[in-house]
Amino acid sequence: MIETECNNIILLYKKTISxxxxxxxxxxxGLEKALIDTHFKDGxxxxxxTEILEECDYKKTYEIEIEVISxxxxxxxxxxxxxxS
Structure with missing residues (x-):
């Protein structure tokens, strides 16, 4: 888990043809923001x-959790x- 105080949260990840x-x-x-498939089919x-997770006009405290699906x-x-930011 990552805890941060900010206005905006963007996730940067790799899509692959593998x-x-x-x-x-x-x-x-605690709210699900994205379900991400990293497979770049036909790529x-x-x-x-990038995936925008939060956009806000003022700073807030956020807890970010990333869970790899088994x-x-x-x-x-x-x-x-x-x-x-």
């Missing part, structure tokens, strides 16, 4: 992607950063 790509959930203050290669076999998930 069949080992996984999925993960992101919750902010030409790996890429980085599957029958091991999967890869790459989170490159959590950007706040």
């Amino acid at each position: 069949e080992n790509s996984g999925k993960f959930k992101v919750r902010v203050n 030409w290669g790996d890429c980085t992607v 599957e029958e076999k091991d999967r890869e998930v790459t989170i490159l950063g959590v950007m706040v």
Whole structure:
């Protein structure tokens, strides 16, 4: 879990053409904000992607939780950063 005080939260992660790509959930203050599949189906290669999780006009305290979804076999998930402002 990450705790931060900010106005905006953006997640930076990697989408990949690998069949080992996984999925993960992101919750902010206990509410599910995103269910992300990192598989870049029919893509030409790996890429980085941003996901806006929160936008606010004033600073608030946030708790950010990231949970990799379990599957029958091991999967890869790459989170490159959590950007706040």
